[in-house]
Amino acid sequence: MFDLPVVLKAERKAATEFRNKLLDLGFAMSQFSVYMRMCTSPAQIETYCKRVEAALPQGGKVNILLFTDKQYERIISFHGRTRQPTNKTPDQFNLF
DSSP, rough: EOOOSSSSSHHHHHHHHHHHHHTTTOEEEETTTTTEEEOSHHHHHHHHHHHHHHHOOOOEEEEOOOOOOHHHTTTTOOEOOOOOOOOOOOOOOOOO
16 A cells, blocks of 8 residues: 655656556555555565565655455455455466
8 A cells, every 4th residue: 555645747657657567566456545466475475575666656655564365355345335245365376
């Protein structure tokens, strides 16, 4: 999740480039400043942390939260006043 300055045109451009980079890295937007991605191992987490760090714009605040697939499944979401079905862990891909 992040809070980036967007007052100046250059700041808005940097924020947009950061969002696009997150999408290129396979992150999905949960909310406007909250993106998420499934990682299958601590090594993969570290790899993506380094990739996000390399894409950071100047200024602003970026936080990376880590939680397990079980914690992800227990997120309770509402859309308006309607409770949404529970999240399912994304399918994992194995490459041989």
